[in-house]
Amino acid sequence: MDQLLDLYFNLETMQRFFPMLREGFVLTLQMTLLVVSIGISTGLLLALVRAFGVRLINWPMQFLVDFLRAVPPLVVIMCTYFALPYAGMRLSPFVATVASLALILAAFAEEIFWSGITSVNRGQWEAGRATGLNFLQTLVHIILPQGVRLAVPLLTNRTIEIGKATSLGSAISVADILNQATSAQSIVANPSPLTLAALMYVVLFVPLVMTSRWVERRYRWQH
Secondary structure, three states, X not given: OHHHHHHHOOHHHHHHHHHHHHHHHHHHHHHHHHHHHHHHHHHHHHHHHHHOOOHHHHHHHHHHHHHHHHOOHHHHHHHHHHHHHHHOOOOOHHHHHHHHHHHHHHHHHHHHHHXXXXXXXXXXXXXXXXXXXXXXXXXXXXXXXXXXXXXXXXXXXXXXXXXXXXXXXXXXXXXXXXHHHHHHHHHHOOOHHHHHHHHHHHHHHHHHHHHHHHHHHHHOOOO
């Protein structure tokens, strides 16, 4: 038991590397907020564009969405960071990770929002048009609010998953929680910094999980 505590709960080691991991915590929080805000807003925009049914736009957009949903996030991050410089676009590890995960979340969000929009009864469209609203007004004021409420449960779960995927940025040297913890572990040959990192992830994502549950209860569809 003493050996277990010394290896994984060494308070002296945790205290020594806490400032380093705190910096990683702040960076991880920034990445999560950026990924979620950019990804969800972009996904909603894509779903609205798709609703107009323009095939020349929808076909390539749907191909890109399916591609991003099928490829593992780490592969997208690695390709974005290492391949784009050959096309004359060099991104920092932070930007490459945020951009990759935001695109992936946008792809899933687009499908989720689209599923919500198409789940709304067709009679709602006809009712909107009957009151004199045009297509866009009907979509924005009648269909979209109902579709978003239908999409909330799936969207919150996907948001949490993609938020945790920010740890993949450590593969391209993003100084997030995981990167800082593994660096500290290699310095002292003690996994206690990883325990501290796990606690920081709990502090970061448990409030997000609780918030998602509140959002689901608050905005879920009432039959």
